[in-house]
Amino acid sequence: MPDLEDLYREIILDHYRNPRNRGELDTPPAVRAEGFNPLCGDEVIIYVQVADGVIEDIKFGGQGCSISQASSSMMSAAVKGRTVEELQHFNQAFRSMMSIEPDPDDPAPTNGNSPDVKLGDLEALKGVVKFPVRIKCATLSWHTLTQAVEEAQADS
Amino acid sequence: MALDPGSIRDDFPIMCRQVHGRRLVYLDSAATSHKPRPVIDAVTDYYERFNSNVHRGSYQLAVEATEALEEARKKVADFIGASQDSEIIFAKNATEAINLVARTWGRTNLGPGDPVVITELEHHANIVPWHMLAAEQGIELRWIPIRSDGHLDLTDLDRLLDGARLLSVAAVSNVLGTINPIRQLADAAHEAGALMMVDASQYTPHLPTDVAEMGADFVAFTGHKMCGPTGIGVLWAKSELLEAMPPFLGGGEMILNVTKEGFSTAAVPWKFEAGTPPIAEAVGLGAAVDYLSGLGMEQVREHEVALTGYALRTLNQRYGDDITIHGPTEPAERGGVLSFEYKGIHPHDVAQVLDRSAVCVRAGHHCAKPLMRVLGCSATSRASMYVYNDESDVDALADALADADAFFIE
Numbered sequence: 001m002p003d004l005e006d007l008y009r010e011i012i013l014d015h016y017r018n019p020r021n022r023g024e025l026d027t028p029p030a031v032r033a034e035g036f037n038p039l040c041g042d043e044v045i046i047y048v049q050v051a052d053g054v055i056e057d058i059k060f061g062g063q064g065c066s067i068s069q070a071s072s073s074m075m076s077a078a079v080k081g082r083t084v085e086e087l088q089h090f091n092q093a094f095r096s097m098m099s100i101e102p103d104p105d106d107p108a109p110t111n112g113n114s115p116d117v118k119l120g121d122l123e124a125l126k127g128v129v130k131f132p133v134r135i136k137c138a139t140l141s142w143h144t145l146t147q148a149v150e151e152a153q154a155d156s
Numbered sequence: 157m158a159l160d161p162g163s164i165r166d167d168f169p170i171m172c173r174q175v176h177g178r179r180l181v182y183l184d185s186a187a188t189s190h191k192p193r194p195v196i197d198a199v200t201d202y203y204e205r206f207n208s209n210v211h212r213g214s215y216q217l218a219v220e221a222t223e224a225l226e227e228a229r230k231k232v233a234d235f236i237g238a239s240q241d242s243e244i245i246f247a248k249n250a251t252e253a254i255n256l257v258a259r260t261w262g263r264t265n266l267g268p269g270d271p272v273v274i275t276e277l278e279h280h281a282n283i284v285p286w287h288m289l290a291a292e293q294g295i296e297l298r299w300i301p302i303r304s305d306g307h308l309d310l311t312d313l314d315r316l317l318d319g320a321r322l323l324s325v326a327a328v329s330n331v332l333g334t335i336n337p338i339r340q341l342a343d344a345a346h347e348a349g350a351l352m353m354v355d356a357s358q359y360t361p362h363l364p365t366d367v368a369e370m371g372a373d374f375v376a377f378t379g380h381k382m383c384g385p386t387g388i389g390v391l392w393a394k395s396e397l398l399e400a401m402p403p404f405l406g407g408g409e410m411i412l413n414v415t416k417e418g419f420s421t422a423a424v425p426w427k428f429e430a431g432t433p434p435i436a437e438a439v440g441l442g443a444a445v446d447y448l449s450g451l452g453m454e455q456v457r458e459h460e461v462a463l464t465g466y467a468l469r470t471l472n473q474r475y476g477d478d479i480t481i482h483g484p485t486e487p488a489e490r491g492g493v494l495s496f497e498y499k500g501i502h503p504h505d506v507a508q509v510l511d512r513s514a515v516c517v518r519a520g521h522h523c524a525k526p527l528m529r530v531l532g533c534s535a536t537s538r539a540s541m542y543v544y545n546d547e548s549d550v551d552a553l554a555d556a557l558a559d560a561d562a563f564f565i566e
Contacts, residue, residue, distance in 0.1 A: 004508070004563070008505075008563045013563060039520060040504055040519060040520040040521065041520050041521035041528060042504070043534060063534040065502035066504075066564065067505075069502075131508070
């Protein structure tokens with residue numbers, strides 16, 4: 001079997017124990033979205049505040065395993081202050097790291113003309129791919145953020 | 157005579173396999189049980205020797221297949237104390253059996269405001285069909301609460317049953333292990349003028365089942381949790397109810413006559429079994445029932461009580477306040493299903509760490525999200541035991557649990 005150490009990397013456990021950007025934002029101006037993993041009951045709540053195409057602030061809440069919580073924490077740190085376009089590049093790069101095919105409906109450029117994205121801490125989640133049932137734990141927060149940002153842009 | 161899990165294990169081919177180079181420690185029988193050799197052989201035998209469609213061919217193979225299907229029905233009827241074989245309806249699983257009741261009896265007999273009473277410890281299979289009827293027909297769904305000790309809180313039972321048309325309750329909780337007082341509930345339901353349905357999915361595999369003793373009108377259970385194949389479940393109902401109920405799915409097998417103008421239905425039980433039934437699966441379930449009868453259901457239950465007691469003692473003594481095991485503390489009041497929380501580590505992570513030691517437990521909400529909310533958690537780890545488990549499996553669980561500390565406890 002793949003090593004558990006590949007899954008539970010120290011940096012992941014650090015984000016799990018000391019989550020960044022955990023909390024709530026006032027809605028409005030922020031938008032709130034909920035994501036559920038129907039198999040295991042994990043839930044992620046994302047608050048995001050978007051202005052002029054920039055993610056000005058992001059917080060997350062909910063309950064879940066170390067992978068889903070760490071993924072939310074790392075994601076929030078990575079995208080805070082970034083543009084929505086950069087978020088789309090991150091999302092694409094993250095999905096690709098998780099071995100998920102690009103979403104044909106996704107407005108982000110395809111890998112061919114996507115700038116190189118440095119995933120930073122998020123790279124630590126690469127080991128999740130070796131544990132296929134846990135991929136959904138890692139991607140839940142990204143799905144939820146995408147949904148929240150879409151709502152925020154629809155509102156503006 | 158007490159069960160001997162060691163020799164029982166020899167009956168289950170899967171117990172020979174290793175996982176990650178270790179002996180398989182399977183503690184997820186509440187999700188599905190393993191299959192003994194006689195069940196696997198019965199299914200293979202069906203396909204190798206008399207595979208053919210039932211109730212329609214006049215050739216020898218078809219006669220044998222039909223006899224095998226109906227023999228399986230008889231075995232199941234005897235196993236649960238049904239007074240007639242025709243009271244056994246084969247369905248896909250317990251979920252389909254409960255939906256059958258909701259879609260046929262429910263649709264015909266329930267209207268706006270008619271109360272259906274369930275409990276907070278139900279599996280989604282005994283919740284969602286009623287939510288669907290509430291959305292479609294405006295029935296009212298009422299909930300019997302649970303107490304902190306995992307038992308139903310029956311303080312307000314009379315009020316909840318006032319005007320109720322149906323009380324539908326799990327005989328054993330798939331999360332807490334609680335054995336509910338089915339006879340008492342059935343009597344109360346009948347006194348209030350309601351019918352009684354029992355979800356026996358976690359009961360029939362583990363305890364001697366007698367539908368008459370339960371006092372139920374409908375009983376649903378599934379084959380794969382009681383050593384049988386997947387894809388076969390059972391609805392038992394009283395004949396007079398089945399006679400009056402409209403058919404469920406329409407198609408072949410369930411008709412007496414079809415014209416351009418309409419159709420008439422076949423007799424019970426076939427009225428409720430549209431299309432080619434799961435023949436091999438039914439034959440396998442018949443073999444499962446024979447296997448369990450051979451072990452003796454009283455002995456199966458005795459083994460479960462003893463092993464559950466051992467598991468509760470072992471985990472509590474070893475981990476004390478670091479472990480919370482939900483549900484009744486008395487083995488005689490519960491099944492061998494242990495939902496637990498360990499040191500605040502998320503159940504997904506607990507299950508992942510246990511997997512490294514080939515210990516198979518389930519993590520999640522166990523298809524009981526309303527109950528999770530009552531318990532104040534989003535998920536639990538769940539170890540569940542069956543006839544092939546023994547104290548060494550409990551010890552393996554207890555040992556492997558400590559491994560989680562390495563990752564999650566600073």
